[in-house]
Amino acid sequence: MRRGDRLFELIEILRRARGPVPATAIAAELExxxxxxxxxxxxxxxxxxxxxxxxxxxxxxxxxxxxxxxxLTPDEIEAAVLGAQWVQTRGEPDMRRAAASLVxxxxxxxxxxxxxxxAQPVTGVAPVETPPEVLASSDIRAAIxxxxxxxxxxxxxxxxxxxxxxxxxxxxxxxxxxxxAAWCELRSGFRYFRTERITQAEILEDRVPKRLAQLRxxxxxxxxVERERYYGPGAVNAGEPASxxx
Numbered sequence: 001m002r003r004g005d006r007l008f009e010l011i012e013i014l015r016r017a018r019g020p021v022p023a024t025a026i027a028a029e030l031e032x033x034x035x036x037x038x039x040x041x042x043x044x045x046x047x048x049x050x051x052x053x054x055x056x057x058x059x060x061x062x063x064x065x066x067x068x069x070x071x072l073t074p075d076e077i078e079a080a081v082l083g084a085q086w087v088q089t090r091g092e093p094d095m096r097r098a099a100a101s102l103v104x105x106x107x108x109x110x111x112x113x114x115x116x117x118x119a120q121p122v123t124g125v126a127p128v129e130t131p132p133e134v135l136a137s138s139d140i141r142a143a144i145x146x147x148x149x150x151x152x153x154x155x156x157x158x159x160x161x162x163x164x165x166x167x168x169x170x171x172x173x174x175x176x177x178x179x180x181a182a183w184c185e186l187r188s189g190f191r192y193f194r195t196e197r198i199t200q201a202e203i204l205e206d207r208v209p210k211r212l213a214q215l216r217x218x219x220x221x222x223x224x225v226e227r228e229r230y231y232g233p234g235a236v237n238a239g240e241p242a243s244x245x246x
Contacts, residue, residue: 003040006030010040011061014051020058077117080106085125090173092130092137131177135201140180144168147208150182153200154193161199162186167208169219171195181219183208190222 001009013026023037030037041059045051050062080103087099107118135152143150151165166182169190177196184191208215 001030006032007040007044010037011044011049014059014061015065017060020054020060022058026059074114074117077106077110077114078121078123081118081121082123082125085121085123087173089125089127090130090175092133094138128176131196133178133195133198135195135198137171137178137195139201139203140168140171140195143203144171144212147212149204149206149208151202151204152193152198155197155199164193165204166191166193167210167215169212169215183215183219190219 009030010026013029014021023034023041026037027034041051041053050065051059052062053059084099084103088096091099103118107115110118135150140150142148148168149165150168151163153161153163155161163186165185166180167185168180168182170181172179172181177194180193180195180198182191182193183189210218
């Protein structure tokens, strides 16, 4: 665990505790030695984090402390809530749960005078019906992170079925449905696949032979060429081409 992440986790341990937390308990949860805990606490105190310590008792985080990155403005809170609302109405079940959990965590650390921004948000998102999918979006996201190839059977906009092996790059979310950007071995190029048109799919054990960062850079260059082809030189339009062009 990186030191910055460990300091954050240490604060969270003290935040949720109802009383003093001994260094031994903190060390066990963070899987470090007590000497590391002493150094980390000293570093936090040097940064004016209000931690009190008493020998033989433990450490306490004084009430009312909010880490600077979490001191959100009203506009930032409304942006976060609006984004979570969008995911909750258009995302798959695990993303909807994650969005709800995110809002709950932000609300938990927000000052009391801003809680109304969560209870009575001034923004809203209209619900939509998302089409059924054979391949779960959570599996696609996992395949991208793990750099695994995907075998799929795909029905294009003309109704033709083809078997593909693709290298997934990005899962794009739209108001209705999702689009997978991937390198297609069959076409030897980047293609866009509407997930509701995938009729069969399998995550393979074969790894994509390129690092994700390099594959993403290649895809972005290919997108730039596509934008010029569809919209003319110098075009900056975002998104996939008008057709899934499979």
